[in-house]
Amino acid sequence: MSYTSQDNAGISSGVKNACKDIFKCMQCGVCSGSCPSGRHTSLNIRKLVRKAARNSDVIREEELWMCTTCYNCQERCPRNIDIVDAVLGIRTLAAHEGIMHSEHRKVSELLLEHGHAVPIDEENRKNRVEIGLEELPETVHKYPEELEEIKTLLSSCGFDRLLGKKRKGSLKRK
Amino acid sequence: MKGLTIFLGCLIPNRYPGIEMATRLCLAKLDIDFVDLEGASCCPAPGVFRSFDEPTWLAVAARNIVLSETLQRDILTICNGCFASLADANQILKSEPQLREKTNEHLAKLGKEFKGNVEVRHIIEYLYKDVGIDNIRSHLDKTLDLRVAVHYGCHLLKPSRSRGLGAFERPEFFDELIECLGATSVDYPDKMECCGAGGGVRSALKDDSLKMADHKLSRIKEANIDCIVNACPFCHMQLDAGQEEIRQKTGTDYNIPVLHYTQLLGLAMGFPAEMLGIDRNVTINKDFIEKIERILLSEEME
Ligand code: SF4
Numbered sequence: 132m133s134y135t136s137q138d139n140a141g142i143s144s145g146v147k148n149a150c151k152d153i154f155k156c157m158q159c160g161v162c163s164g165s166c167p168s169g170r171h172t173s174l175n176i177r178k179l180v181r182k183a184a185r186n187s188d189v190i191r192e193e194e195l196w197m198c199t200t201c202y203n204c205q206e207r208c209p210r211n212i213d214i215v216d217a218v219l220g221i222r223t224l225a226a227h228e229g230i231m232h233s234e235h236r237k238v239s240e241l242l243l244e245h246g247h248a249v250p251i252d253e254e255n256r257k258n259r260v261e262i263g264l265e266e267l268p269e270t271v272h273k274y275p276e277e278l279e280e281i282k283t284l285l286s287s288c289g290f291d292r293l294l295g296k297k298r299k300g301s302l303k304r305k
Numbered sequence: 306m307k308g309l310t311i312f313l314g315c316l317i318p319n320r321y322p323g324i325e326m327a328t329r330l331c332l333a334k335l336d337i338d339f340v341d342l343e344g345a346s347c348c349p350a351p352g353v354f355r356s357f358d359e360p361t362w363l364a365v366a367a368r369n370i371v372l373s374e375t376l377q378r379d380i381l382t383i384c385n386g387c388f389a390s391l392a393d394a395n396q397i398l399k400s401e402p403q404l405r406e407k408t409n410e411h412l413a414k415l416g417k418e419f420k421g422n423v424e425v426r427h428i429i430e431y432l433y434k435d436v437g438i439d440n441i442r443s444h445l446d447k448t449l450d451l452r453v454a455v456h457y458g459c460h461l462l463k464p465s466r467s468r469g470l471g472a473f474e475r476p477e478f479f480d481e482l483i484e485c486l487g488a489t490s491v492d493y494p495d496k497m498e499c500c501g502a503g504g505g506v507r508s509a510l511k512d513d514s515l516k517m518a519d520h521k522l523s524r525i526k527e528a529n530i531d532c533i534v535n536a537c538p539f540c541h542m543q544l545d546a547g548q549e550e551i552r553q554k555t556g557t558d559y560n561i562p563v564l565h566y567t568q569l570l571g572l573a574m575g576f577p578a579e580m581l582g583i584d585r586n587v588t589i590n591k592d593f594i595e596k597i598e599r600i601l602l603s604e605e606m607e
């Protein structure tokens with residue numbers, strides 16, 4: 132799969148590529164019956180799989196981001212379809228079109244800046260010292276040269292550019 | 306046997322340092338050869354970063370693995386998310402030459418190269434398989450007479466074809482690790498169900514995420530237990546901080562103490578609760594703290 136922004140035909144072949152197996156789906160519903168998210172949210176993974184097989188518009192579905200990647204559906208699917216891998220693949224297409232939640236963008240920016248998705252804060256610097264640990268952990272937080280490595284790596288991978296991308300479509304909120 | 310590096314990730318050192326302290330104390334007491342993985346970063350978290358861009362996810366994970374390869378030690382993770390990222394990335398890079406080559410092109414800019422000669426372990430399966438129940442038992446000072454709701458979390462076991470830890474539907478090894486401390490692992494409905502935090506759901510869709518946590522907590526509450534014990538700081542945060550968030554939203558106050566397994570093990574080894582950070586959760590249950598203080602003050606084990 133190429134990771135540049137794509138036209139509609141490109142997205143649609145990207146979706147098919149992300150989940151080739153989806154055509155094996157017999158719509159039995161074992162996946163949605165096993166889905167903890169589907170019990171409490173509007174995610175219907177069986178329908179999402181069907182939609183992905185038909186329509187590239189699936190990249191705009193809000194439900195895509197309700198999957199906790201718990202793998203229940205994939206483990207139990209009688210047709211051995213790699214459902215979660217497909218969800219991840221479709222999410223990638225969405226993200227590369229600039230369609231992402233602002234919170235996810237924020238977490239990504241934290242990774243770019245600190246090398247951690249959840250960096251240290253004042254309260255926990257204090258907590259660490261009070262229980263007898265050093266104020267900073269033995270991670271990139273303590274070693275600035277190592278943090279530079281992460282920054283080099285993320286820019287080599289084009290991750291910073293991905294985040295700079297303008298949103299081309301919006302999530303369908305129900 | 307190869308020694309270990311401990312991989313802290315983000316949440317343990319930066320939000321629940323008590324789990325880091327507990328891990329250090331327990332591994333030292335068990336005489337396990339471990340060192341810090343200096344300069345490690347975010348694993349990176351599988352939910353968002355693997356979704357956004359797999360090559361980036363692979364490269365950052367590979368760098369963490371290479372740090373451990375340089376020390377010729379296997380990596381010990383204390384978090385299901387870190388385990389998912391590092392173990393999956395390790396497997397992909399070992400078995401797919403093309404992806405490995407691409408990843409190494411990025412790493413070359415840091416003067417690094419992925420070689421593929423170490424393993425990634427999760428502390429729960431490591432304690433069970435390599436340290437062993439009998440060996441753990443011989444290092445305990447206290448009998449923890451507690452009723453425990455164990456929460457395995459998803460990525461310790463699934464996808465099962467990559468984890469190789471056997472059946473994901475009804476696993477028992479974590480329960481055994483709890484029972485060897487003298488505690489009872491209490492069965493409860495939906496025990497294997499997800500806490501609702503993973504996949505980036507907790508960060509972006511908090512309300513949806515909390516509905517799943519609320520359901521799980523309600524099942525646990527009905528089982529009449531003393532505490533929840535987990536294997537992952539992200540599940541830990543969801544079940545601990547999530548209780549306060551649910552209380553503010555719905556008024557339901559579960560007040561259930563939440564411990565990472567290393568903290569429970571630390572108690573059984575006789576370390577005080579404050580040293581293990583058990584009193585630094587968001588949800589603090591005074592009765593539970595008093596109960597473990599009584600246990601810790603009681604006579605040593607025979
Ligand atoms: S379990 Fe598999 S075959 Fe059945 S509906 Fe879901 S994806 Fe299709």
Ligand code: SF4
Nearest residue numbers: 166198199201202204
């Ligand atoms: S992996 Fe996602 S879609 Fe599948 S069962 Fe879990 S939450 Fe539902």
